[in-house]
Amino acid sequence: MHAFWLALRNLQRNRRRSMTTLLAMVVGVCALLLFGGFSRDITLGMQTDIVQHSGHLQIQRRGFFMYGSGNSAAYGIRDYGRLVAVLRGDPVLRTMALVVTPTLQLGGVAGNFNAGVSRTVMAEGSIAADQSRMQAWNDYGFPLTSRPFALEHTAEDAAVAGVGLARVLQLCEPLHIQDCRPGEVMSDHPVAAASADAPADVMALAALEVPAGRADSTARIDVLAANTHGAPNVGSFTVVKAEEQGVKEFDDVYLALHLPRAQRLVYGGDEPRVTALEVQLRHTNQLPAARQRIEQILATQFADQSLAVLDFATLNPFYGQTNSMFSVIFGFMFVMVSVIVLFVVSNTMSMAIIERTVEIGTLRAMGMRRGGIEALFTLEGLLLGFAGAAAGVVIALLLAIVINHSGLSWTPPARTDPVALTVRVWGAWEQIGMTFFSLALVASLSAWWPARHAARLSIVDALRHV
């Protein structure tokens, strides 16, 4: 106790130097925690985005994720209606799952044959009301305005296209898309003319899908897809809205359809299937338990189908890669801050030891052991470290509040609309604890080396020091 008492007094001896050291630590801790809070915000924002669009878990036919994107018809889940009913009715899952909804992913060619244009698309058929409910998920309290799924309350043949796809298909005018001059490029282009001369059988199939009294001013498209037998099938759709998808490559191919129409396109008159069941949970931390329960159900009641349960991180490798990138940057910053703290504290303690060499000799003459001297100076470093880290945590929390209320916004990668710039320091207790204890430890280790040197000074030489 007396060493602690003396260490505390000694730190107050040269207040300016102690404050400078503390300041260096505060800046380091703040930088780490604010960056950590920012990256946590991005991570949770990405997670929210993913969970809103495709849920926490997906049940798919085994192999669909790796090999099924080009042949979704081959990976359809049979008897999915019963599976949905079982999952929704399960007493264990019911407490965790908010939404259980089927989706059908398919690839095809969408064409606006009136304009003579077409392109490949990645379409997804879903139940609009379920997707709207999923888009309301906001477990981390982001300042987001929940938007209903654009297909909700639309006709069965409605579709939502990515803005990029709508531009390519020259649907700018009916969909009121900015920065788009329909026909300027494509109408005179020889390829466009060729596209207009679509195969006769395709045109015939498309004609069958066109409802009577169709107005030319509407954004009509025809989607060609291969059915389960490998034959082409065409569906005609009205694009009711174009929505920006964030990533241009996806924006240029995105097409959302109502599930029954998508199923008709792929399965025709056969038993309709889906490629995935999306399960959205109340909280992400319920994922392991929910997954275990679903796997139990699949093994006991649906063992005749080879089904797999995939979580959102597996389905979205970008999520894991982004987290890894931030972890690496955080680690790099941590090393840099630790090195700065190490040098600052080490320098402070070395200066203190030089100034107090006679005192060291006196304490040794009074009977203090070498270990006592070592402990005394290490304790000073530890106190500096703890005080600096504690002040850093408090200031970082205050700065986070200021930033979160500053009204700043930014547009993260893969998003289309700006979001509030927020940093999540409060609640990140593991990160706070790790930063706090690590830097305090670095500070005490920084003090330990000069302290060790001080303890090994010759008593007589120390007493003679001027």
Added chain:
Amino acid sequence: MNAILIEQLNKTYKLDSVETIGLADVSVQIAPNRLTVLSGPSGSGKTTLLNMAGCIDRADSGRIVIAGQDTARLSDNALSDFRARQIGHVFQTFNLLPVLSAYENVEYPLLMARVRADARSRRVMHLLDAVGLADKAQHHPGQLSGGERQRVAIARALAMAPPLVLADEPTASLDSHTGASIVELMRRIQRERRVSFVIASHDPQVIGAADEVVRMRDGRIVDSGPVSQREGA
């Protein structure tokens, strides 16, 4: 039993490549419960001998026995513990810890020895009273005069009630009047507490107060004995 028994002590210092003899074949016996002064001109070896006797420096060869303990046989930690229990140190420049009050400076050796709080408090106040500074217990060294600081240093040296107190030029940083009062204090304390005081000094006031004087020159003892005997001789 002698307070200190020194036999054939040798110490050589090396400054760059030049060897300097600190002590050469020094043997002396310091009687217990006496005020002994090591005197001699600068460089005579009195401080070196005091450092050896205080166990804060090691000899090249020879033997030092304090309170029956051969100090050469002790490890560094054991020697530290031995110093804490057996030897009090008083320095020329007082060497008080500036961040601590007079009370806390005297208390510090007791804290190191983990003496209980109530016993510690009684002991500190008793010692500060003995050196005439009970009313300045809460003053920090910067608020005390040179003489007062040296009184605190003496009280600190006595905190653990050691049988031996070593003082290196305790009056050298003080004016003659203050120096005289410090000498008088040490003399009184030595007699009252029956402590062995060994003082390295060439101050005539200190030599005049001594029971015994050991005269040194060039690292050797030239003569030693009771002051009255020597004066008589």
